[in-house]
Amino acid sequence: MSSAGVTILNPVPRELLLSSNGYHTPLHLTGQDELSVNVKELNGTEDYDVSENNCRRERDVSKEEEGREDAAIEPSVPRKALDRDLLEPVIVNKKIELASEVWNMINMTYEGLNSGNYPIRSAEGTGGAYFMLDSTGQNYVSVFKPIDEEPMAVNNPRGLPFSADGEGLKKGTRVGQGAFREVAAYILDHPMSGHRSLFGDQKGFAGVPPTVMVKCLHEGFNHPGELTTKLGSLQMFMENNGSCEDMGPGAFPVKEVHKITVLDMRLANADRHAGNILIGKEEENGQAVLIPIDHGYCLPTSFEDCTFEWLYWPQARQPYSPEIIDYIRSLNADEDIALLKFHGWNLPVECARTLQISTMLLKKGVERGMTPFGIGSLMCRESLNKESVIEGIVKAALDSVLPGTSEETFLDAVSEIMDQHLDEILS
Structure with missing residues (x-):
């Protein structure tokens, strides 16, 4: 079966779609800040029902600050048949193979949930972020951030006002997209040895902890209404000595x-x-x-x-x-x-x-x-109230090109104006 396309648009996703198999995915909304995702189950045998007849209202939660440093990773654990109603990675492209350390994190998180260990919500930050325990209940394994609990999202547990226009706490960001950007930062943190074409075991240059999109179901999350499966980012917990x-x-x-x-x-x-x-x-x-x-x-x-x-x-x-x-x-x-x-x-x-x-x-x-x-x-x-130099360069480039100019031509204009500014600054 072909996968259904799930697109997060402006404004912030206010609703989640409930498919026939009980999973939820972000509702298609209108706007120009589009972050498109084709969501398909890991085994490729089921599709999400994204018909508007199945939409239902939810509230949202995610983001915050916590600690983590490289906890010892055990040898690669064979992929287990996970209970999809409990925890499952969201993999869009069949060509992508998760790294062994990512699978270890997923498996250990699953075992913790399956053993009855509740997620622990972080006391810090502006969104819902949950420390996930291993099977012993003694060690943190990962941190889960549901998209519906991000700052200013409808299910935010911190009491932040809902973003009516979808704009996030920071200019140029959208509520409901934080989890995707968490994963993007990991993907783009290329190792020193070269471009990260797939998820690999090599540590990224900056050391962004392994991060993956998952679906997770647990009553320990913020559920103002009925219990529902949440989509969000799962990041490896990193042992640390503070920040x-x-x-x-x-x-x-x-x-x-x-x-x-x-x-x-x-x-x-x-x-x-x-x-x-x-x-x-x-x-x-x-x-x-x-x-x-x-x-x-x-x-x-x-x-x-x-x-x-x-x-x-x-x-x-x-x-x-x-x-x-x-x-x-x-x-x-x-x-x-x-x-x-x-x-x-x-x-x-x-x-x-x-x-x-x-x-x-x-x-x-x-x-x-x-x-x-x-x-x-x-x-x-x-x-x-004072624009940065880069903002001024972008504005000057926009003023220098005709409406409808190609992106390539616009970026050429940015490059030329940027060269002029840098040369002036250094001279």
Whole structure:
């Protein structure tokens, strides 16, 4: 059977569709900020019923800050026949094979639920995020963020007002899309060895924890109405010694800070603060490692709310190493957009444009010898009412092209104007 297309559009999904098999998927809504997903069951034998006759009202929940560092991963566990009413990964493309560490996380999370261990809602953050336990009930395995519990979504458990127009807490973001962006950040965190074409066991450059979309059913989640299956992101719990807000930044290794800067600038992160960078430890030498989490506000439609707390850390003023410069040179926004599509997400034009422009700025900046501070300061506003340099460049490019101009021509205009600005700044 062919898979049904499920598309999340503006405004925020207010309802979930209940199919004949009892699963819920986001309702088709109208708008221009489109994040398209073809949702199909793992074994490919069942399709979602997305007819509007089956729609029913729900409320929403997701996002927040928690801790996690690389917990010891056991040898690859063979895929188990999971109870689909309890937990199941959502895989759109049959060519995608989940990494063994992702399957381990899924299996251990399932075993915890099957053993009767309730999800534990995080006391922090602005959305619903749940720590999932293993079968013993003693260890955290993963963190689940349902899309219907995101900030300003209809089932948000924090009492935040519902977003009537679908705009998220950060400009250029949409309620109900945070979980997809969490997964996108993991997919685009390519290993140093090369492009991540499929989910692989190699650790990403910035160390984004393994993350996957899943369906999960449990009464421990926020269910104002009847018990329903939730769609959301499942991220590996990372053992940690707190977050960067617990200590001064001067103690962090330069390379660890620099890898976070590359990730945040590439994805135009609108929510990077010290609380969502965890502090872990290398097993071999005990050296501190930084673990970036909470990427529900990356890849926005605009640069208005770009926020990088590391911008004012001393490491940001040091130049990138040749190794990191080579990594930045290898980045390709076109390939990244195609990779997300391969995994089932068609980025809205505005979000794809953001990725193209931020990658362009990062690459042009390092070629001119600019530091993370030098590049990042062009992406962040000095004050709420003063546009950032990158916003001005985009606006100038829009003014320089005719209506209906192709995206390629527009990006060429951005590149030319960006070169002029960078040359003026450096001169």
